[in-house]
Amino acid sequence: RSYKPRLAYVQAAGAELAPQNVQLNAIAQNFVDNPTYFPPEVQANPRFQARLAREVPLGRLVSAREDALFAAYLCSDAAACFVGQVFPVCGGWVTR
DSSP: OOOOHHHHHHHHHHHGGGTTOOOOOOEEEOSBTTTTTHHHHHHTTTTHHHHHHOOOOOOOOOOOHHHHHHHHHHHHGGGGGSOOOOEEESGGGGGO
């Protein structure tokens, strides 16, 4: 299933809401430490570790703390210039 329509919605709605001083952005997560998607038995699997080393420039999962700090930043006044953006949080996987 494609996420492109959802991401396009964020971009379009973000642009429409900006004049009302409303920010709408998205965090596109992948390779974030999460017990639902990456439980300990998955993380311990040598094939998964090899995939991280091969496909993710960071070479590890993004921590939940790193992810939360980024979300907190996007909610701060310091990020008031971002509107309709989709931010990948994935350890560099998207850029490859």
